[in-house]
Amino acid sequence: MVSTLSHIKEIERVAMGATSPRDAPVVQSWLRCLNDYRLDPAAAQEAYIVPETKLREHREQAEELIRIGRSGLEQLFGQVVEQNYVLLLSDARGVTVDFMGDPTFDNQLRKAGLYLGSEWSENRAGTCAVGACIVSGEPVIIHQDDHFDTSHIGLTCTAAPIFDTLGDLTAVLDISQLRSPTAKTSQQLALHLVASTARRIELANLMTRTRNDWVLRLARSPEFLDVDPDAAIALDGSGRITGMTHGGFGALARVMNMRGISTRQFIGQPIDRFFDIELDDLPQFMRGRPNGDRLLKAKSGLAVFASAIAPAAGVRRMPTADGSKIQSAFESLSFGDPAMERLQARAAKLAGRDIPILIHGETGSGKEYLARAIHDSCGGSGKFVAVNCAAIPEQLMESELFGYAPGAFTGANQKGKRGLIEEADGGTLFLDEIGDMPLSLQSRLLRVLSENEVQPIGALRVRPVRLRLLSASHRDLAELVALGQFRQDLYYRLNAVVLALPPLRERQDLNAVIDHLLHRVGRENAQFYRLDVGARQALLDHDWPGNLRELSNVLRVAAVLSEGGVIGLDCLPDMLHQVGALPDRVEHDTDLRKALDECGNNVSALARKLGVNRSTVHRRLKRLN
Template structure:
């Protein structure tokens, strides 16, 4: 208690302008806690762990980052293994979305907040490494009583920010100890390790994004240039900066006399504004020359060594499907989407998971294609048949219908018996009655089930795929779905986007119309604008029904505006919807103004005028 009282008085003295012995970053955080967040240093607050549903949302938003960062954080954890460190990856809200720690310390780590789902924003937890790093954008150490809240006074936390290629803070990497040697300097090595890991994660992210652009990697030493560069910049064909690591942002900001915290002053400018580099001479900075000969200067006179990486060459003939980034996507999955980035990521993940026995959960709005994806995944895995259990129509009285019944020596087979060793799709699993959920738990967790009246469980060897309309985790929080069953079914989650958010609407429409008519269908120039403006509440199912209806009523494979249903044929409200419509078509065409003009039935100059008037950038 005396220690806590001394700590509280120190914070109060700092707030009144007394000289501080703490690091400036700690003092600044204390003042923010008092003045900005209105926190009371005398109030002790327990660690806050988000509910499962909220955590899942944070993890879904960070899924791509987690995937890119995983090898980096695992390598970092391996370096500190056996020293009682906990590794946390938090999103920009301060919520831990990835965690590596010693299972023997699990209970203590959860109580302290060094755990998955803990929120470490400065507004909630006070001065802490994650929160102060988010606020300041700088790597730092918050050691023991540096923490604002005395509850965390035993912790020693070291964090470094991770920035996206646009210069915005994306996440924070932290390694922490429940207790540590007293001197703060003992964590200097940890600070260097976490800073290096964050830099390498940023580098991996930039390289993944910039496969089709020039990348200029930079280092102060030629010996490490090609193996572990310090910074990197991606460039478009004209030599403009389109992406950067954080170290590159600081380097360019210093050379250009601007603030690195304002990335808009860096992105879009010519790289020659910051570096003595000519676009037509980049080939002289490739590996064809020794690293020691590839030196350049910044505009403020610092010498660096550079490694220019050429864009990947792409075929002049447009491929019908996006190239897979990390795994080969089988044709049965590729044909589910066109050039939509979100769907491409989902299909790559589905391809990676398809041949594994892990249960899958597919979520999405009605008509978004959940059953179609489930069948495609089964098609990749092969073996047996697909059996769909329509959970919405079941009641507690249907136990025998699903699980079968054993009465003496008589065995009445149920749906699971008929499924054989194939795939069982639990369609709309969130609507399964609680009694059947309890019976299904054994199948999801152990691979076996007990027929009604049976004494010995049966093991059918089924692969489970569940579909849910909406957020199944919310049903868990509301008590409508068993938490244990949810965690067994959601071995991996594939969230399907609604059609209105996809960028391949016209690709899908062309395919569905061609399938319905038996040949390609021509569309009048004004038709795509009306279809792009439609909200598509029925998603892919609504789009497919439209194609089938048009094929039934039209005498020829040409689609005019008057052929569309009335609610689609009406002119969009340009005052309220024009900006979103134009932005959507620009996204779908990859910023191609000519193609956008063709789809909207106007000329290029009209598109340019609308973009300027509505404040829409070309890159969407």
């Protein structure tokens, strides 16, 4: 073992730019310790054990991972205990949340920091296996005087990262010895064991969290395909990647020449972008065929062996009625607008599939109307339960969604309350403005979707639920994810298919929409209404920032103010009288074409010349095709 003084001098030489025979991860970590954390190699510090209350918090947050990984941890410890290794499972902040070691050496292990509650973050402990692994995301050996702090140079530590299904580092698995042979190569087997166990824990975590998705196991050799695959991918009902074992898949992707893309970027992508396979092909990769025949070809031309596991509950298809019922449910969505016709056809195809659908559109554009049409087209007996996440106060939302047990809190109904999620059991839950759901409830909703169960507040047992989930938002959920205001894992769970409703101002069937809504007002009032020429033109020229909701309200008020059922300009709000109308000199189609030609076919220039909004000109041009 090197002396403390020579170790300090070596670090100082590295700091001055001298070359070093050390592994690159060690040198990079030393430089971070010096330049980023301002640590002093001459100032040895004892290992830090977090207080008991703090440790409890860390363990509670890692409770599920500890449970999922327990079998793999015990198996690994059984393989290395005879060589006097201890096993540490640290969370993403470097705090040891699970520990296995020989109790005979408790005092020595605690002093060395190889103990429950020890913190091995790089900024506190200097170069160490856990800390370097957290920063690099790669398996690493930090052997003896690789350590930055001289108080740790007798240890040898080998660690591998554990990623969650979306690619975030969630834990580090480490095995360490108080004393070991001098040669660093003595730890190569330890590195292999730790990396393999981390890969198996990732697989167990993926299988636990994606029970309602297809799972595709991948291996370079057919012999271990079903028992110890190299990697695994989870796929939703539309064939998009919802999760993976990131450590194993990253290594496999490099072998298969899938370069230039991180594993996180695979999430949300269709599987057929990377492999020659579609969702309907997965059953042929299930057990029953020889492993050697289950060969999956990548777009790069290389191939791996694949084994498919069907969802735990199967791919549930909602009961559907005949084609006439589907047509009836969607018939009033469109009156000839091409974009709405395409959306209507797509929604009808998706209606019978158990695929989460995210509806995007401006406020008032008809998101709930589309959601109800999807529900009605399925022909099932379950309820359609709509929840506006923006309208329920945050402090009440949890009890409204999940319900509560009798006497769960002060003021609670003594009989308890059934939540809206349970109300939708067997039917459809529509979460409108889901972007406004608090982060704390997003994690609970994710559990409902992944486990098909709900736990009311104060209840000791969960209750099974089966429902179709439709959600909607006028906000960009991807942007909210980037801002940390929406969970990424929930976003990908909801975002299997996006149906984008066009705003009313962009629709080419506005005239027919006006007639449809006016006819509906007439049925409600048992009276026939009609629009005079000026009123109709004002309605056609308005921008409709409130979309269908605004148009419907305007027509209802206009009907009340009309005389003899005739709606004129005086029945409409003042804002519709002049704004957006084209000047008299270009009321005719030929005049508009001529004016546009004079402006060099520049719509913005024409709008400025006429003193109207660009959208007004665009709408008129769309009607002229």
